[in-house]
Amino acid sequence: MSVRRLCLAMLSEGDATGYEIRKEATSGCFSYFEDASYGSIYPALAKLEKEGLVTMREEKQPGKPARKVYSITQTGRDALLDMLREDLPPDIYRSPFLLVAMSAEQVGGKAIRRAIDLQIEQTRHKLQQLSELKSRITDKPLNRGILWGINYGIDCMIQKIGYLEANRAELEAIADGDGNGSQPQAAAPVQTPQAAE
Amino acid sequence: MSVRRLCLAMLSEGDATGYEIRKEATSGCFSYFEDASYGSIYPALAKLEKEGLVTMREEKQPGKPARKVYSITQTGRDALLDMLREDLPPDIYRSPFLLVAMSAEQVGGKAIRRAIDLQIEQTRHKLQQLSELKSRITDKPLNRGILWGINYGIDCMIQKIGYLEANRAELEAIADGDGNGSQPQAAAPVQTPQAAE
């Protein structure tokens, strides 16, 4: 049900081909919290068309396979709204990195350093993607909800990077097997103003 | 491969039954970034035993089905280390909530408010779980890597709640369809010191 939802949501912002939807999902506005491969998108679009939630027109281009441009229908819009208003499965976060971090003592300093480096690098990469996207759409007459979402993602990633940089030393010490007990117990958060609750 | 890894990681902290592993995955230390159901755990444990990565002993209890307590073997420990050191698929975040948020204009204020409330509530709930867990293990001779991971999760959730509370008004305004152009463009982050990069 998730790829369906994603396709409808994207088409509600404008017509697109399966190829374009995949690109958006992988590196566009939605890439922070969604992803999908061709193998799921193409069948989903075909089914949505069969059900009348989207329509398709073929744009022939010499040499290349014809582009199949999909448009959402009113029925599709209604169905999307229903999905968005009714069922909201909770967010999901899966982190192999944290599993490694929690096993720091066993894994050792070298692997931990590599894992942290990778983690920061990946986060930086996504952050940059989103930042570019943002600068490209800011002040255009584009959907302001999307801008809000992008800002949310950017904030999360900045915070994440900051936390990792501020606290990596402690984790590395654990991984290196320092016998001491002088850990900065609360793991001194990057910043701690009032922050909720 | 993920449930295998999870089972081994948990067993490396101490013996456990399938039931206990599931509980930990759902509401324990690992629950912030992992999850698994019986339907995947029991078969995984059986297979791990067949492969010699864990051993099992049955503890009979009158009336109840015998507890099957699993222990990790040295081979299992080695295999776990290999997994943790070598392959590290990137973290995954999936957020139906953000899809709704990005569709704010279509979805409308009422639904947005509900979605935000739910999101905050769920995050608060998880935060409380982790906080309790933390206070229960702090200063015990327990794995300090795990404590680090818990602190990481706690920080992320506090920050998330703070961001949602600070910026919900803006999203609600978008959803309510205010025609104005006086948005707090940068969506005033809860705090913005230097923060990385």
Next chain:
DNA sequence: CTGACCATGTAACCCGTTACATGATTCT
């Protein structure tokens, strides 16, 4: 007595990924 918790397991199903199949065009 009802619901939550303990405790195990299987089978059907779902949703998605990976790999394959095909092929032109444009950038380096």
Next chain:
DNA sequence: AGAATCATGTAACGGGTTACATGGTCAG
């Protein structure tokens, strides 16, 4: 020349969830 981008699609496979099957204990 080789890689990347455009462009569609299918089939095999995988990993997990949900629902089912079973049943005792304990607290409210």
